[in-house]
Amino acid sequence: MVSDLEAARITSLPEDAFYIPNFISEEEEQILLQRISSAPLPRWTHLTHRRLQTWPSALTKTNTLLSSPLPPWLITPIIEPRFEQLGIFADAPHSAPNHVLINEYRPGQGIMPHEDGPAYYPLVATVSLGAAIVLDLYDKESEKEEGEEGSIREEKAEPEPEPEADSLRIPRFRVLQERRSLLVTRGKMYSDFLHGIAERVVDGDLGAETICNWGLLGDKDGFWGGSYERVTRTSLTYRDVLKVAKVGNTLKFLGGR
Numbered sequence: 001m002v003s004d005l006e007a008a009r010i011t012s013l014p015e016d017a018f019y020i021p022n023f024i025s026e027e028e029e030q031i032l033l034q035r036i037s038s039a040p041l042p043r044w045t046h047l048t049h050r051r052l053q054t055w056p057s058a059l060t061k062t063n064t065l066l067s068s069p070l071p072p073w074l075i076t077p078i079i080e081p082r083f084e085q086l087g088i089f090a091d092a093p094h095s096a097p098n099h100v101l102i103n104e105y106r107p108g109q110g111i112m113p114h115e116d117g118p119a120y121y122p123l124v125a126t127v128s129l130g131a132a133i134v135l136d137l138y139d140k141e142s143e144k145e146e147g148e149e150g151s152i153r154e155e156k157a158e159p160e161p162e163p164e165a166d167s168l169r170i171p172r173f174r175v176l177q178e179r180r181s182l183l184v185t186r187g188k189m190y191s192d193f194l195h196g197i198a199e200r201v202v203d204g205d206l207g208a209e210t211i212c213n214w215g216l217l218g219d220k221d222g223f224w225g226g227s228y229e230r231v232t233r234t235s236l237t238y239r240d241v242l243k244v245a246k247v248g249n250t251l252k253f254l255g256g257r
């Protein structure tokens with residue numbers, strides 16, 4: 001495992017993007033998947049093209065997080081000690097992530113090109129579980145020209161575009177996220193590009209010329225044929241929500257002290 005984020009930089013991308021294979025062990029991956037699947041059903045928000053959990057809770061309409069700690073299983077070992085050792089959130093306002101979105105994609109599912117927007121400090125750290133998937137990055141400018149700029153809020157379903165329109169877009173860059181890997185995007189990479197996952201059952205055209213983190217992959221064995229068939233992939237996206245509201249001691253309202 002790299003001990004210095006700089007060694008993990010995806011040098012072919014604008015600043016900043018980092019990729020670390022084998023960020024968690026197989027055992028840690030299984031424990032996380034077990035935790036996610038054993039969450040009570042109401043925890044899931046079902047969208048047409050994927051389902052998601054929001055921890056500790058969805059943001060309010062004004063993009064505010066009601067202060068509440070993340071559950072221990074989302075903290076250890078990912079935030080403590082690994083993010084801390086790498087200083088991933090060292091410059092973020094709360095010096096640590098306070099919000100995690102968990103997205104699950106079955107084969108054929110994806111997420112339309114979008115930007116994560118101003119609710120968060122411009123830094124996302126994504127841990128991938130279960131299977132590999134290709135993340136597509138799109139120039140924002142060309143999207144604007146087409147009048148199709150996307151933006152999502154996690155608490156409501158995003159408008160789902162026509163599949164035809166989606167497949168016409170050409171990504172500027174493609175990142176292959178292996179299971180158990182970490183992808184960090186921040187700065188310009190967060191602010192100036194859209195990201196999305198195509199609704200496919202096979203990710204193809206994989207190679208050194210087409211995948212910007214090819215040289216950083218942990219194990220290319222499954223990819224030499226230039227394609228792989230999708231299997232359910234789950235992502236944990238760690239972020240720092242800028243606006244946090246402290247909720248008063250509810251005991252006060254109940255007449256307690």
Ligand SMILES: O=C(O)CCC(=O)C(=O)O
Nearest residue numbers: 101103111116126235237
């Ligand atoms: O699953 C992923 O890697 C991306 C998820 C995403 O873009 C989001 O939740 O905003």
Ligand SMILES: [Fe+2]
Nearest residue numbers: 114115116195
């Ligand atoms: Fe996103």
